Amino acid sequence: MTQDGQKLTSAALSKGAEAEIVGLDEDAVDTPLEPGELERRLIEMGLVEGARIQVLHEGFPRRDPIAIRVDDHTVALRRNEAKAVLVHLLNGAA
Amino acid sequence: MAEDKPALPPRIALVGNPNSGKTALFNALTGSRQKVANYAGVTVERKEGLFVSPAGTKVKVIDLPGTYSLRARSPDEAVTRDVVLGRMKNEAVPDAIVFVADATNLRQNLRLALEMRQLGLPTILALNMMDAAEKQGMTVDPAELSAELGMPVVGTIAIEKGGVAGLLAQIDRTIQIAETEGWSSVQAECGWSEPSSHDLRDYHREVERILARAVQVPPRPHALTRRLDNILLHPALGLTILMAILFLMFQGVFAWAKLPMDLIDAGLSALTTLITTNMADGPLRSLLTDGVIAGVGSVVMFLPQILVLFLFIQLLEDSGYMARAAFLLDKLMGGVGLHGRAFIPLLSSFACAVPGIMAARTIENRADRIATIMIAPLMTCSARLPVYTLLIAAFVPNRPVLGGWIGLPGLVMFSLYAAGIFSGLVVAFVMKRTVLKGAREPLLMELPAYRLPRLRNVALGLYDRGRAFLTRAGTTIFALMVLVWFLASFPAPPDGATEAAIRYSVAGTIGHALEPILAPVGFNWQIALALVPGMAAREVVVGVLGTIYSLSDTGEALHSSLATILAQSWGLPTALSLLAWYIFAPQCLATLGVVRRELNSRFWPAVMFVFLSALAYGAAFATYRVSLAIFGG
Numbered sequence: 101m102t103q104d105g106q107k108l109t110s111a112a113l114s115k116g117a118e119a120e121i122v123g124l125d126e127d128a129v130d131t132p133l134e135p136g137e138l139e140r141r142l143i144e145m146g147l148v149e150g151a152r153i154q155v156l157h158e159g160f161p162r163r164d165p166i167a168i169r170v171d172d173h174t175v176a177l178r179r180n181e182a183k184a185v186l187v188h189l190l191n192g193a194a
Numbered sequence: 195m196a197e198d199k200p201a202l203p204p205r206i207a208l209v210g211n212p213n214s215g216k217t218a219l220f221n222a223l224t225g226s227r228q229k230v231a232n233y234a235g236v237t238v239e240r241k242e243g244l245f246v247s248p249a250g251t252k253v254k255v256i257d258l259p260g261t262y263s264l265r266a267r268s269p270d271e272a273v274t275r276d277v278v279l280g281r282m283k284n285e286a287v288p289d290a291i292v293f294v295a296d297a298t299n300l301r302q303n304l305r306l307a308l309e310m311r312q313l314g315l316p317t318i319l320a321l322n323m324m325d326a327a328e329k330q331g332m333t334v335d336p337a338e339l340s341a342e343l344g345m346p347v348v349g350t351i352a353i354e355k356g357g358v359a360g361l362l363a364q365i366d367r368t369i370q371i372a373e374t375e376g377w378s379s380v381q382a383e384c385g386w387s388e389p390s391s392h393d394l395r396d397y398h399r400e401v402e403r404i405l406a407r408a409v410q411v412p413p414r415p416h417a418l419t420r421r422l423d424n425i426l427l428h429p430a431l432g433l434t435i436l437m438a439i440l441f442l443m444f445q446g447v448f449a450w451a452k453l454p455m456d457l458i459d460a461g462l463s464a465l466t467t468l469i470t471t472n473m474a475d476g477p478l479r480s481l482l483t484d485g486v487i488a489g490v491g492s493v494v495m496f497l498p499q500i501l502v503l504f505l506f507i508q509l510l511e512d513s514g515y516m517a518r519a520a521f522l523l524d525k526l527m528g529g530v531g532l533h534g535r536a537f538i539p540l541l542s543s544f545a546c547a548v549p550g551i552m553a554a555r556t557i558e559n560r561a562d563r564i565a566t567i568m569i570a571p572l573m574t575c576s577a578r579l580p581v582y583t584l585l586i587a588a589f590v591p592n593r594p595v596l597g598g599w600i601g602l603p604g605l606v607m608f609s610l611y612a613a614g615i616f617s618g619l620v621v622a623f624v625m626k627r628t629v630l631k632g633a634r635e636p637l638l639m640e641l642p643a644y645r646l647p648r649l650r651n652v653a654l655g656l657y658d659r660g661r662a663f664l665t666r667a668g669t670t671i672f673a674l675m676v677l678v679w680f681l682a683s684f685p686a687p688p689d690g691a692t693e694a695a696i697r698y699s700v701a702g703t704i705g706h707a708l709e710p711i712l713a714p715v716g717f718n719w720q721i722a723l724a725l726v727p728g729m730a731a732r733e734v735v736v737g738v739l740g741t742i743y744s745l746s747d748t749g750e751a752l753h754s755s756l757a758t759i760l761a762q763s764w765g766l767p768t769a770l771s772l773l774a775w776y777i778f779a780p781q782c783l784a785t786l787g788v789v790r791r792e793l794n795s796r797f798w799p800a801v802m803f804v805f806l807s808a809l810a811y812g813a814a815f816a817t818y819r820v821s822l823a824i825f826g827g
Contacts, residue, residue: 124391132559133635136390140263140265140394143391143394143395144263144394145262145302145638148394150402157428158429159429159522159524160522160525161526165525167427167521171301172415172416173299173301174419175640175641176524176637176640177637178636178637180636181636181637181638
């Protein structure tokens with residue numbers, strides 16, 4: 101779990117947690133995509149600063165991938181890519 | 195930008211996000227007047243239709259693949275980008291765009307609308323699924339939206355009769371203005387360039403600003419979808435339901451397709467008999483019965499199964515469940531490096547690898563797609579069943595095992611399926627760690643709201659897929675069948691020949707040449723020879739063995755008399771070795787042909803042939819040697 105002072109990412113959220121996106125940092129992710137591509141794809145899925153998210157479902161096994169509500173729609177992503185989404189917890193458990 | 199071209203019917207392109215109901219709108223506009231072709235050089239389908247507007251103007255519509263952005267991440271999305279930018283070969287820039295947006299999900303959809311605006315083409319915004327939006331308590335102010343976006347906005351309900359009337363009227367207005375003022379004056383210079391993440395954030399802010407002015411969304415939309423997802427995406431319950439759906443699909447493919455398959459079989463047999471009784475024996479008769487009818491037969495025989503399979507896929511896609519299935523299986527499939535979307539292609543391959551490989555198109559990343567395609571032939575296709583049942587009937591005694599729960603033949607059959615699946619997973623695992631190395635393509639996928647599939651859209655989708663199978667795979671299979679007939683028929687046996695005619699043919703010569711290579715795995719010359727025409731389609735082997743053993747029976751009778759002969763003349767190790775061979779054998783030219791077409795590569799089908807042959811040989815060798823040691827020769 102994330103300690104104070106460290107950045108919280110959406111990858112650390114548990115089911116039910118609600119958060120607001122405060123930034124995107126694709127450098128935290130191991131990805132085959134070209135630099136800048138993951139960030140753009142995340143934005144295209146509505147994962148952008150200011151968006152409110154809630155973890156709705158967790159996959160199986162190891163609670164991966166996750167389905168999150170982003171404003172009014174639902175997006176599925178793996179916890180690996182979710183590490184690029186920095187959040188500020190609104191309520192629920194990180 | 196474009197010169198005036200009033201003589202030709204105006205061409206309108208439909209653009210929109212995936213799941214915006216774009217294809218349903220295309221169907222509503224054009225009805226069945228659709229033409230499907232291929233874009234030059236890519237395997238993406240080009241769908242065009244024609245309709246006459248209320249004012250009497252003929253209008254051409256092209257349905258472009260759904261996309262979230264013009265940046266294009268997959269071959270399908272590249273087509274959309276290239277067509278609207280006029281970069282596609284032999285394809286003029288459309289005269290106007292109808293941008294289709296899901297009215298229930300405008301935040302996601304309008305960003306692309308802003309991007310499309312950069313193209314400088316006359317654009318109409320169609321707010322699709324207005325009924326669903328209203329039902330959820332959303333209110334959209336089209337006039338405000340239109341003023342903000344600078345384009346006409348109309349509500350549409352693609353699935354309702356008359357639900358596109360407003361759009362048709364607006365298309366007429368747009369065309370009328372363009373024709374009065376000239377198309378060139380309503381089109382601006384294309385100002386699109388690939389958006390940076392900075393541009394995308396700007397679009398996003400702009401969308402938020404517009405939404406705040408023009409749209410009111412209730413606090414919790416899509417309530418039904420959420421309730422359903424609580425069950426269907428539940429880790430335990432959801433996976434159980436998915437397995438039940440897959441089982442039903444599997445059952446449907448084999449059970450529901452049986453009657454039409456039997457009818458087709460009977461029809462083809464009757465036709466063969468008709469030709470045999472009314473034509474003198476000779477090369478032409480043989481070409482008709484053993485080449486043409488057998489060739490057409492092996493294509494249409496599988497059509498019922500493939501249509502049942504496609505029906506399930508279409509229903510799963512139209513309802514929005516497909517994305518959920520990919521979600522549920524992503525981690526499990528990820529264990530061997532496959533994408534969650536790989537499961538439909540692999541499942542389809544149990545009917546036939548050909549539609550399975552075609553279904554792999556939904557996988558965006560090429561390495562993921564290649565891995566899926568490479569293991570598709572390891573899923574036991576239904577063409578292998580006749581061979582399996584023949585050998586099991588001949589060699590496996592029907593006695594109960596596991597305390598009477600299951601018969602030994604059933605257990606052997608199950609093991610053959612399981613061995614195929616298991617080796618497929620192993621191959622995928624190895625490939626993703628060697629030749630197809632690299633971190634996995636991210637899974638970033640919208641889970642669309644559930645929708646009830648509409649009969650008309652399902653029927654049109656099924657028709658499309660069936661037609662694609664017949665034209666793409668069917669033509670290949672048919673050509674190969676005729677080729678194999680030729681190899682198996684010429685040269686003709688010499689006068690006074692004592693053995694089956696096929697022994698003297700090119701195929702017979704090849705079979706004999708193969709014999710020494712196949713002897714170490716326990717195959718006799720009869721098997722070696724039967725494997726050659728078997729390359730056209732696996733199930734042909736049964737018929738060819740019948741010919742070699744000079745049996746005159748056909749159909750079920752052939753099966754039982756052949757089983758008796760094989761039980762007498764082959765040793766058990768040989769039979770087991772052939773079964774093991776068949777789990778892997780690349781005994782299907784159609785599969786290799788489709789791999790070549792789908793990947794646009796000669797390299798990958800060659801790789802597939804080599805590794806499957808090596809696996810088949812290795813497995814057969816091991817099986818033969820081990821069973822020789824256990825059972826004796």
